[in-house]
Amino acid sequence: MMAGTAVAGTAVVAAVAALASLALISWWLNRRVLRPLRDLAKDAERLAGGDLASRAQAPAAVGEIAALARSLDLLAERLRVQGRELAEERQHWRGIADRELAEERRQAETRRDLVANVSHELKTPLTAIRGYAESLEDGALEDPEIGPRFVSRILDQCQRLEALLRDQLALARLEQIEQIADAEVIDLGEAARRAVEALNPLAREREVDLILAADDSPRIRGSRSELDNLVLNLVENAIKYNRPGGEVRMALATDGDEAVIEVADTGIGIPEAAVARIFERFYRVDKGRAREQGGTGLGLAIVKHAARLLGGRVEVESRLGEGSVFRVRLPGAAA
Numbered sequence: 001m002m003a004g005t006a007v008a009g010t011a012v013v014a015a016v017a018a019l020a021s022l023a024l025i026s027w028w029l030n031r032r033v034l035r036p037l038r039d040l041a042k043d044a045e046r047l048a049g050g051d052l053a054s055r056a057q058a059p060a061a062v063g064e065i066a067a068l069a070r071s072l073d074l075l076a077e078r079l080r081v082q083g084r085e086l087a088e089e090r091q092h093w094r095g096i097a098d099r100e101l102a103e104e105r106r107q108a109e110t111r112r113d114l115v116a117n118v119s120h121e122l123k124t125p126l127t128a129i130r131g132y133a134e135s136l137e138d139g140a141l142e143d144p145e146i147g148p149r150f151v152s153r154i155l156d157q158c159q160r161l162e163a164l165l166r167d168q169l170a171l172a173r174l175e176q177i178e179q180i181a182d183a184e185v186i187d188l189g190e191a192a193r194r195a196v197e198a199l200n201p202l203a204r205e206r207e208v209d210l211i212l213a214a215d216d217s218p219r220i221r222g223s224r225s226e227l228d229n230l231v232l233n234l235v236e237n238a239i240k241y242n243r244p245g246g247e248v249r250m251a252l253a254t255d256g257d258e259a260v261i262e263v264a265d266t267g268i269g270i271p272e273a274a275v276a277r278i279f280e281r282f283y284r285v286d287k288g289r290a291r292e293q294g295g296t297g298l299g300l301a302i303v304k305h306a307a308r309l310l311g312g313r314v315e316v317e318s319r320l321g322e323g324s325v326f327r328v329r330l331p332g333a334a335a
């Protein structure tokens, strides 16, 4: 009886112990395995949903589950970094794309302006030519006085058209060149003398004294045609925008590493507000006067591009009613 009770007692104890250890195991399983796994599943879901900020919460996890949690964290961290890099890259490319688009738009606008300007400049002389030709056809040809006058006006307008096309082509060519291919050492003094020779007749016609003060003769590296273009345009303007009895003085100098060519006139001068714009194509301070002079409005744009190609720059000082000084600084040719 005692033994039976004892056996039964042992069985109960064993059962209780078994139950207890089962409960313990399931508690342990729940706390260390199942709950962490559930949390991890939630973390993975959040991760998949794009939430990279929260970290995997599995402080109680053991062994491989803890390792899994760490891997998940690592993955989230990598994704965070990659995401940041991608965003930065996208921003960078978007910035470049925006800038390219703006530049393209600006270029298209410049092209449109250019075509409109050139068309306008071509239209004026063509309209005049047509007017004179129609008048001649209507009887002016028979008039011994008006006939020859209108014919000579037609020739003037043709010359204007030719000058416009010549300057436009010269400018288009200058704009296309990035660098002078066949650069050679050239003498500023020789270019200045060529300009004097070419423009002496115009100076005499306008009663302007053309003086070359060349005690120095600096040399530069470049192309003769570019330098001639530059000097001729500056000297021609200095004569055109002058007054009878006035003076154009060309001076050459060396200033440190630079060769300097200066064209000073005693002419009408340039209003301060216009100085910044005179290098724009077709910009004229006084449209009437510029037309009368037969200018194309492209001379200083050519000067600016020629100076750029020769590696230099142009400076202007001017006083309204007193005169202007155009100074071109070019890198001198190394001795």
Ligand code: ADP
Pocket: 233, 237, 238, 241, 265, 267, 268, 269, 270, 278, 279, 282, 283, 284, 285, 286, 290, 291, 294, 295, 296, 297, 298, 299, 300, 301, 324
């Ligand atoms: P244009 O064919 O009209 O002379 P430019 O490009 O050579 O064209 O010059 C632009 C404008 O700058 C001229 O119309 C004139 O108003 C002004 N300009 C240029 N050079 C001088 C100068 N030496 N003195 C006064 N104004 C000048």
